[in-house]
């Protein structure tokens with residue numbers, strides 16, 4: 564029996580055409596059935612197509628993540644794996660969000676897309692689509708990306724470079740596999756076994772992501788709190804250090820925490836992790852109530868905070884959730 568795979572289409576360059584007037588890429592007017600572009604795949608698996616939306620991924624928001632999660636939940640028992648096609652710009656966010664929304668997976672959810680539209684000569688879309696569909700039949704049970712020649716964990720992946728070789732990378736976790744002849748899967752991937760899916764598809768988007776810089780005005784944080792943010796991610800220096808002398812933001816961290824607004828500190832370094840106990844510049848933030856993002860990507864940190872806030876606004880519970888590894892996002 565051929566494996567059954569469902570492909571959910573959510574837009575991106577792969578389904579775009581060039582506007583003759585502006586020369587810019589935009590979503591094709593009529594969403595075409597991209598399954599027709601890869602007829603040979605039907606020899607290996609039974610592929611069904613589901614249209615979610617056809618937009619540039621910069622226009623995607625948490626409501627789209629929820630829709631994708633709910634669609635997969637509804638169809639979950641009917642398929643051996645899922646492929647989600649979307650734009651690369653925010654793919655790291657959607658893949659991270661889905662890894663929290665759909666936990667305890669027993670089959671793969673594989674993201675892919677392309678840098679060049681399928682319609683244009685030299686597109687990477689065809690290869691990516693074929694390999695993503697094949698990856699969805701393999702012994703993997705997690706949200707991942709199959710792009711270029713790599714399979715990466717979804718909540719560890721970051722868009723890296725608009726070149727065919729390394730569109731995505733995974734700075735803090737090794738690749739789950741290498742696509743090719745043959746495809747090689749690494750031991751540390753999550754493998755298929757019988758588990759009961761836990762679907763929790765909601766996100767609270769009322770958060771802020773703020774990158775600190777020397778001279779950062781602490782009042783910005785007050786304004787964010789005044790405007791009713793439910794949570795804040797702060798990208799600190801090095802291992803998550805923050806100013807604590809002139810322009811100290813420690814009072815703002817204290818204020819936010821006392822008003823039940825979690826402040827998660829992430830690192831501006833792509834590789835490496837937040838460690839709030841290595842310098843006093845982190846220690847004071849931690850004492851004021853800040854939560855460490857450890858070695859999560861900013862995509863995983865932001866989506867984990869949105870997902871957590873949709874469950875609870877209690878800071879003690881949020882701290883507990885952030886200390887846990889929910890879907891391989893942190894180590």
Ligand code: ASP
Nearest residue numbers: 575576619620650651652
């Ligand atoms: N702007 C596009 C998008 O993210 C880029 C891509 O698909 O690669 O939708």
